[in-house]
Amino acid sequence: QVQLMESGGGSVRPGGSLRLACAAAGYTGRWTRMAWFRQPPGREREGVAVIYASDGSALYAESVRGRFTISQDNAKNTVTLDMASLQPEDTAMYYCAAQFGRGGSWLWQSYYDYWGQGIQVTVSS
Secondary structure (H helix, E strand, O other): OOEEEEEOOEEEOOOOOEEEEEEEEOOOOOOOEEEEEEEOOOOOOEEEEEEEOOOOOEEEOOOOOOOEEEEEEHHHOEEEEEEOOOOHHHOEEEEEEEEOOOOOOOOOHHHOOEEOOOEEEEEOO
16 A cells, blocks of 8 residues: 655745655555645645656746755655745645656646645745
């Protein structure tokens, strides 16, 4: 049973930083890509960033590009999202997701095979 466990959420003031981590366990082989999504209050879930296992390349949503950095630690089966210059509009439940297959835009949520439970990030003064 594949499990994704998020950690590192919490509350921070505008302009602050947080680091989220997603630890993966219970699988064989290698995931194709791991992504972070978020769901702000009253809104639909949206893509934040994705990283590809094969070469470590990453893509970002326009709203977070330049402020967020996604990275992977293959030895620890962990993907990290470093978030800087956080703003109130970054407040959301953040989810990590793993895809073991191939194909599809990284934003297409239905292509991901496993999801974490989610972790809250609140940015407020």
